[in-house]
Amino acid sequence: MRRKSVVDTLREIRLLSELDDGEIAVVEKNCRWKTYGASEQIIDQHSDSNDIFFVVSGRVRVVNYSLLGREITFDDLEPGGHFGELAAIDGLPRSASVMALEEARIASLPSDQFQRMILSHPKIALKLMKHLAYLVRTSTLRIMDLSTLGANNRVHADLLSLARKVTKDDMTAVIQPIPVHSDVASRVSTTRETVARVMSDLARKGIVERQKDALVVKDLERLEDMVEDVRGE
């Protein structure tokens, strides 16, 4: 059987779904294709490239580092996603670094070809605008959380958003794999120690239960209340 991973296609990239097969084939030919190993850097924040990148397989993390080396995570991307669009649009320096979380097959398209494509495909332009609007909205919420919530509350909110992605009955949620404390810390800008403390506290209260390979949110309603009480949603 032919392995799917060896077929280099952009058919599953959401941003490009409006293109027909002929147009996709042209973009595929204009891309550079590269496989990155786990933890390998794909975009260095201080590089001067301005390609846009498409995640064909694997997962990648958009991340920034403070002067003291503290890691601040902005997004984790799955196959079908894209990154690097800011520099591809405005030509300014990269706003963040991107690294592979696991082996990842990545296609990159030079900025001038990308701009030509969006100028000639208004529907792709509109889709990209919606994506950028989503990034602004996500950032706005994070700025509000950082400005008005304590670290404990931000950990609760992060756990709630993980739970909402997998909940079926609105009562419990099974989060798999168990969230890595340092990942949570990097997403909500706190320390791993704080995350560990908040998780123990939630377990003691019976809101979560750590199982062998999953974190079960047993009282989703209570977790929701805790977040709503401080965010005012």
Added chain:
Amino acid sequence: MRRKSVVDTLREIRLLSELDDGEIAVVEKNCRWKTYGASEQIIDQHSDSNDIFFVVSGRVRVVNYSLLGREITFDDLEPGGHFGELAAIDGLPRSASVMALEEARIASLPSDQFQRMILSHPKIALKLMKHLAYLVRTSTLRIMDLSTLGANNRVHADLLSLARKVTKDDMTAVIQPIPVHSDVASRVSTTRETVARVMSDLARKGIVERQKDALVVKDLERLEDMVEDVRGE
């Protein structure tokens, strides 16, 4: 002499600068025009409108409120600017409120007409994308500052960015009017008291001097060093 303020024109709106006179006239006719008084709300975060708004005269502030009523400022806009584009693009609820800082003449265009305009004018689409990219970059920097800097350092960084807008010789900067402490506090997510304390401290060190109607940054280089030391720019 005819007063400029009574002529309702969109000619100075930067986002629309690619339109010719005939096209501008059509957009002008499709807009609703309204004058808002100082402190009057233009967009309520909880309203379900999704127009885009153009600032014809006056100044407006994009702002959010925490559950406890704390104000977090996102942007102050001058004539020629626009706001409300997120909901106009994606149809989702408003991400922030907007209020007039002084009497402001505002034109608003319904979302469907706005989308039609950007779909038929790729150059406006690209301009809007660049603006959205700018908003993402600004938010990313703010998230980094909130995640890794203390409140004191964020006040220094805000003061530096005000100074950079007016500096001529790279040595001193005259900021007029004197920054209102509560405005600075709202921009960097801290208290007015912290801003007052940091400003006094800077004055005592001879870095700034408060004059009758201006705040003079006398040692811009030292202020730059203080910000670079923590941000790592």
